[in-house]
Amino acid sequence: MSIDMERKPLIEVVDLTKKFHKLTALDSISINIYEGDVVFVVGPSGSGKSTFLRCLNRLEESTGGNILFEGINITDEKCDIDKHRQKMGMVFQQFNLFPHMTIMKNLTIGPIKLQNKSKEEAEAEAMRLLERVGLADRAQAYPSQLSGGQKQRIAIVRALCMKPDVMLFDEPTSALDPEMVGEVLAVMRDLAEDKMTMVVVTHEMGFAKEVANRVIFMADGKIVEENEPKAFFDHPQTERLQSFLSKVL
């Protein structure tokens, strides 16, 4: 395992457990995520990888264990989760852009309403990021006028506008037509090169191998194997991972 002992973890997950009635979706997961980490989480459907990601910003409430984000226990009932969520950008499979707002409004509503930015300041920052993903000309469009790939790039920019310390991606390319996957992956690659801390749940194995610095294999609500990408894909240790990779690669 490639854990650098000198760095302080950005996210510290301790014995995270999630039960839906009798079903155990997450079974005592522990992992440290460090600043600059690009962690890819792969595994068969139903393995709990999306649930794990959604527990990190408490969109899904865990039923046991703790999550420390920047040293603060965010699973504590008393903590103001809304404040911490601002620092955890999230990108969804279904984009979830706000259809009643222009792209510019989608991007600036958070910074303006939650971070007391002026409209000018928020729009300037949004424009800078739009240019970076090549969508500056769509600022005044509505989400319905965009392609899936464009929507997802906007969704990434919307999360970035809050200046998060970590970005969570929940199968960001799974709802896209194949020819649009590349443009979204390009933006994510760009982010990773920029040293953004990322946790990515995905089925894009080639992309994981190329961009990740750590890959995690989940099955039955547990972390079965973790490694740096080359070893993970070329020399899988466990039988579960070997059989999984033989099916998807």
Added chain:
Amino acid sequence: MFGKLTDSFLLNFVKEERWKYITDGLIITLEVTFFAVIVGIFLGFLVAMVRSTYDKTGKLKVLNALCNLYLTVIRGTPVVVQLLITYFVIFGSVNIDKVLVAVIAFGINSGAYVAEIIRSGIMSVDNGQFEAGRSLGFSYFKTMLYIILPQALKNVLPALANEFIVLLKETSVAGYIALQDLTKAGDIIRSRTYDAFMPLIVVALIYLLMVMLFNYFVKQLERRLRNSEH
């Protein structure tokens, strides 16, 4: 034929300035409708928020039960009976303006229907919208306000407009507590002139005109909101 109609018109509206019944009644009808709509929207919003918060989060259990009771009682009894109870039972021993009684009774009645319309609108918005709002750091309340409600209201605008049309016409039973609204005005003229056709048809036409005018404005509003159609 035409001469007969003119005579009837003169008898029913011009003689003894009977048209004043109509204008005074119209003002009462509009007053009652306008303020009842406001009460209805206010109550409806409140109840819809409680109910959908309960549906989404499981919180506000007691308030939700109260709201359910309110919806069951109001939607399960006729509005005329509610009006009579409000006037003769609840405010039976106090001297109170009848317009106010009507506003309260019709407002409370409309609130129940508005609540269910708005709640259905909230539930029609995809849960992903809610999660996107929360993930940016918006509180439950702010997510509702900025993200869910604007979409919900757009979806239910036709149903809400319909509810207000129904309310406008329902106020015509205000005569039960001897409030002289538009309908009662027509009826008073009928009893004075023994002519049923002219006053009642004119009253009906005035209602029709108001509803058509209201519909026109709603259509305009819908067209403007359609800009962001998704």
